[in-house]
Amino acid sequence: MSDPAAALAAILRQRRPEAFATWLADASLAAGASFDRTAFELAFAGAGRRFGTDTIGGGITLTGASGRAWSIAGWGLDDAARALLVLGAVAVIPEAAQPGFVDDLYRAGASRERRALLRALALLPDPQRFLATALDACRTSTLPVFEAIACENPYPAECFPKPRFNQMALKAVFTGIAVDRILLLATRRSGELARMAADYAAERRAAGRPVPADLALLGAP
Amino acid sequence: MRLFDPHVHMSSRTTADYEAMAAAGIAVVVEPAFWLGQPRTHAGSFADYFASLVGWEPFRASQFDVRHFCALALNPREANDDRIAADVVALLPRYLAKDGVVAVGEVGYDEQTPAEERWFAEQLELARRFDLPVLVHTPHRDKKRGTERSLALVREIGLPPQRVLIDHNTEETLPLVLRAGCWAGHSIYPNSKMDEPRMAALVQQYGGERVLINSAADWGISDPLKVATTVAEMRARGIAEEVIATVAWDNPVAFFSQSGRLDLEAGDATGNAFAGNTVRRG
Structure with a gap:
């Protein structure tokens, strides 16, 4: 599947149907909803408690903005849920505000939120715009966060x-x-x-x- | 015996402390947000502090097989700084939603000022909104009165007492807290507040129900092994092993489990399976 949002939604719908049912709506990202930053942040922070952290596992690839596909077997279900939210938010907020939005989410993020964001960067349109956040992540000493940018990405x-x-x-x-x-x-x-x-x-x-x-x-x- | 330190400011401690704590059996810690030994002058400093308590510090702990959780709040001392207080409390909802946050705290009274009371009350409401238990600091000075006022405010706000841990108790305040139905924490210090023999005597007198012990170790004169040394003192006095386990493990687990976020499974407190996915080289 070349649309990463559709692919992520399909994984979550299949693996955690109940948690997924109102996921986008709760984050104010359902079709036709107006984007609510607070609702989005609450959903983004709570993804692990909602979907768990089981890994996605074998054979699943996503296609990034460059057209290249790579395996997301090592992602957690929470990573998939958060990546889907970020893709959804970036689709509805003004282009000029997107890099600042992603960087703010990163800075305020707990470790697994930061990991999910870094893993999702290559999926975002014109990913070069998020370079400052990615470079900042390389300076971390929190190894799981560094791995999220350096490895399998x-x-x-x-x-x-x-x-x-x-x-x-x-x-x-x-x-x-x-x-x-x-x-x-x-x-x-x-x-x-x-x-x-x-x-x-x-x-x-x-x-x-x-x-x-x-x-x-x-x-x- | 696995031990739980429910109040320790690990940001102020070294990796040698983590190593010694792990060796002494301390498997889980809760780090409540407090000041940094001196007042901060920007609300943004708190944003970085909160981010550290849900990211960097759990990772540091995980390297020594210690599970790190936190409580977040505007602390009573800095609640008196009206240049930052409102902005810090406005930050809290975003951070209270995060993994690894198992309580609101430390809130409470320090000098028992109106500003402290205002932010104490507002943060009790936040605890209700986020369905989190609360860790309440009690003052060093005029402690008994401060404890009575804390219990009264909890009652007035209508928070269930079993969701509230009143900390830094003494011989004079423990019975008040137990009678109110709250949990009672005790900070065991080298020189002040409470020591091992007095603590063991309190457990002999009142039993272990809703009684907790902590080191409250921070930047001052303190010792992050105080939970372990107090356990040793209780054991030396012949207090039953099951009572000791209630105080040093079961009670903090039960209290913070009310958050629904005290996940004691493998990995660090934010769910990172650190040792599993990284080959560390010397």
Whole structure:
């Protein structure tokens, strides 16, 4: 299915029919409703208690704004529910207000709200507009939030400028994340990233510490 | 025995504290929102603080297998600052809706001013609106009167007493709180408020029903292991294990479970299965 909102709605309707029945209406996003920020925020915050956090599981892919599809098997049902709300809100609020809206949701978000937003960024129209929020997320020390942008997410490879992508990739290695979780890495390999990986390996060896076995993946052609 | 510290300001503590708490058996903590040792001058500082209590701090705790939940409120001390109070209370509805928030708190009286009373009452109403229990701070000075006034306000607002935990009790206030039907917290400190032998004596006198103990550890002279040391004192005095478990685990679980958000399953308090999906390297 190429419409991500329809795909997410189908997953939620199938897995949690009762919770889904009035989900969009409760968030003031039913067809014809006028958007109510407070109702939206309450629904967005409560998604985990309503849908639970079970993972979506195998075989489900979404197609992002770039036309590329990727697996959302690792998303929770709450991530799907929140992503659907963000897609719905972005469809009804003025274009110029959308980046600020998403950034505000991120800043006020609990960990799982932040994760869901970051996972949904590549689904939003003209996703480059949300770059500041994504870059800010890369500075977090809350590892599950960092993973949501760095791992199983096409957004960094599709939108980050080179120095920021390189920093994110190295931070992933640095925090113990397996390199193969960075999507589309092959499209962003560069001489500079290879040098940073080689320097990191040298730093580890100098300190008498093991070098992560998959570090070489950052620099491989 | 798994222990629960229902009042500890972990934002002020180090990872070494988390490590020591986990080793002492403290598996779950509730961090109520308070001041930061000095007053804040912008309402926005509270937005960042609340965001930290539902994000960064639960993650920090999860690295040591401690489950972190929080209570959110405008605290009694900063309720006196009318440059920020209204704006902070206006922030609360957004944050009270979030995962990991298991109560409204700390609210209550400090110097027992009209401003404190106004925001105490408004936040009791917020607790009703969000269907959350309330953690009530009682003053250091003129404590008995402050406790009586707190119980009276709870009654006046019409909040069910079983939804209210009155904290920082002493020999003089505990019977008042139990008689009112509220839960009674006790902050065990190195030098002030309450110590282990006095606390154990109170449990011997009144039993464990609706009685809780906490460290209230923060930036001041305090000790985040006080729940564990008080358990040891109760055990040394021969208090029955089931009474100890009631005080140090069952009561806080029962009280905060009234929020419907005290999810003690695996992962951190915001549902992140941290250890499961990340390979940590040395």
